Amino acid sequence: MKKLIIIIILFGLSHTIKAQGLGIGPVLGYQKAPDAEEGSFLGGAAVRLGLSEAFSLEGAILVRSENYLNNTIKVTNYPVMVSGLFYVLPILYGTVGAGWYNSKIEYNIDAPGFLEPEDQTHQDFGWHFGGGVEFPLRSKVNLTGDIRYVFLNYEFEDVPGSDDIQNDFFMINVGLFFEL
Secondary structure (H helix, E strand, C coil), rough: CCHHHHHHHHHHHHHHCCCCEEEEEEEEEEEECCCCCCCEEEEEEEEEEEECCCEEEEEEEEEEEEECCCCCEEEEEEEEEEEEEEEEEEEEEEEEEEEEEEEEECCCCCCCCCCCCCCCCCCEEEEEEEEEEEEEEEEEEEEEEEHHHHHHCCCCCCCCCCCCCCCCEEEEEEEEECCC
């Protein structure tokens, strides 16, 4: 009986959540690549368009930064991401998508006899997948939270010892979407 009540509540919430249609709001998160010095916070904005009770599209623009090799390499990028959200339950979704990563790579090499490479800018393509939850807070506000794994490999060919740097990363996001 408890399971039936929970299912009824979840399906009742789905109409509130999906009635949103179009929402926009801030996104904050934390991200960490395996070989980055440490994780860092990210921020940006996103737009979600509910196309049905089972599928939504999301577009997001974020800002993120990370350091490698004892702060020898600093990468700052501005990903523009597009994701499909597939609702397996009214408040639970899986996501898959792609991103265009506009990156600035800065080098800070303080070694005698080593010529520091020029800073670079790159445009890289990456894929991501993950899952999350979406809860209605009020009649036109939804709170979301998800975790995504991003496949994105930078090439730091100008720095010795950088061939094996792993820079695919995970990101944990929280967003607040306001219905338009």
